[in-house]
Amino acid sequence: MIIKNKIRWTLPKGKNASELDRKIMAIQEKGHLVPTRSLIKTKAQIEGIRESGKINTGVLDFVAEHIKAGITTADIDKMVYAYTTDHDAIPAPLNYEGFPKSVCTSINEEVCHGIPGTDIVLEEGDIVNVDVSTIYKGYYSDASRMFIIGKTSPEKEKLVRVAKECLDLGAAAAHPFGFVGDIAEAITTHAHQNGYQVVRDFCGHGVGLEFHEEPEVCHYGKAGTGMLLVPGMVFTIEPMINMGTWEIFIDEETGWTAVTEDELPSAQWEHTFLMTDNGLEILTH
Ligand code: MF3
Ligand code: CO
Numbered sequence: 001m002i003i004k005n006k007i008r009w010t011l012p013k014g015k016n017a018s019e020l021d022r023k024i025m026a027i028q029e030k031g032h033l034v035p036t037r038s039l040i041k042t043k044a045q046i047e048g049i050r051e052s053g054k055i056n057t058g059v060l061d062f063v064a065e066h067i068k069a070g071i072t073t074a075d076i077d078k079m080v081y082a083y084t085t086d087h088d089a090i091p092a093p094l095n096y097e098g099f100p101k102s103v104c105t106s107i108n109e110e111v112c113h114g115i116p117g118t119d120i121v122l123e124e125g126d127i128v129n130v131d132v133s134t135i136y137k138g139y140y141s142d143a144s145r146m147f148i149i150g151k152t153s154p155e156k157e158k159l160v161r162v163a164k165e166c167l168d169l170g171a172a173a174a175h176p177f178g179f180v181g182d183i184a185e186a187i188t189t190h191a192h193q194n195g196y197q198v199v200r201d202f203c204g205h206g207v208g209l210e211f212h213e214e215p216e217v218c219h220y221g222k223a224g225t226g227m228l229l230v231p232g233m234v235f236t237i238e239p240m241i242n243m244g245t246w247e248i249f250i251d252e253e254t255g256w257t258a259v260t261e262d263e264l265p266s267a268q269w270e271h272t273f274l275m276t277d278n279g280l281e282i283l284t285h
Pocket of ligand 2: 204205238260270275
């Protein structure tokens with residue numbers, strides 16, 4: 001069944017349709033969800049997001065140099081705040097919808113949105129996601145990496161590796177004038193092939209002028225569904241891959257931290273991407 005979406009792509013007042021306009025409007029006519037024109041970033045906006053992404057990468061590199069067994073996740077929070085503000089930028093999570101810290105740190109069975117704490121000590125064998133988001137001159141970027149503390153089990157090591165492969169395969173499946181669902185199918189297929197499941201409660205998202213914009217980039221789903229991908233769109237891909245069930249619950253104590261329902265480990269990697277005429281470019285390398 002094709003559900004007619006509202007008209008989203010319209011011509012600028014008094015202008016004739018360009019080749020791009022005609023192409024997008026034809027796809028819209030078929031009932032696909034297309035972006036609004038405002039989701040196509042200008043050159044200046046892309047440069048701003050790129051600068052923000054460079055600082056964001058610097059933050060993660062700084063964390064990578066210092067993360068080790070025995071430090072607390074509050075120590076990571078301090079590093080992120082110090083590095084970010086030293087570079088004239090703002091940590092986007094701080095006070096975002098009441099989030100109390102500058103970074104999300106999610107350990108083992110924690111899926112995402114872990115809150116750093118002075119009582120949370122990293123231990124040998126932990127797998128930790130550090131999710132960093134930066135605002136620079138008003139432009140947002142967002143990326144996360146997994147860190148293995150010392151040596152971990154082969155099972156957790158494989159989960160971390162496959163989760164990264166899911167991000168890379170998802171990104172490789174995104175083509176200009178393809179759909180968000182193409183990314184989801186690539187990720188879902190690879191996760192299932194490895195006996196893992198894909199979290200459904202959290203998605204990637206448009207990013208750049210705000211922290212979370214359209215489109216919603218779901219990691220679970222079918223090719224050819226979701227929003228049309230047009231050059232100039234900027235969004236994250238951030239699959240959360242679970243060793244067991246995809247189901248999660250939100251820790252009541254914090255109201256933030258998502259934890260796997262079966263308390264088996266979860267892993268996540270994230271980049272901010274620009275859709276170009278030739279596929280995705282990473283803005284958070
Ligand atoms: N990359 C995460 C996201 O897009 C960052 C969340 S920060 C938080 O949801 F403040 F919302 F926790
Ligand atoms: Co994100």
